Amino acid sequence: MSSEMAPDEEYEFYADPANQEPAGRPRGREARLTSPIPVRFPTDGLAEAKRRADADDRSVSSWIRRAAEHELGRSA
Structure with missing residues (x-):
């Protein structure tokens, strides 16, 4: 379907x-991940990471990976 459906129409359709x-x-996943590494955050930093991950509808791990990839892509 190419047109927008109301929630009740979606329910009936699916x-x-x-x-x-x-x-x-x-x-599938784009790339395999390596083994986990332990990273520690101050309490307030972890709380902020959790808040931002929730806002992006991501897991904390996924949000941190994306932030690290962003920083790795920047020129120093």
Whole structure:
């Protein structure tokens, strides 16, 4: 469907099992991650990271990885 649906229309549409089939090819992770490394934050820093991760609808780990990748891409 290409038009916007109201929430109740969406519910009715996806209630039909025929409309629950995935479209397109499955997407996997882009790259494998290395082994975990311990990183410690001050309490207020961790609270802020959690708040920002929630605001971006990401896990804290994913948010921190993205922040690190952003910093690694900057020129010194």
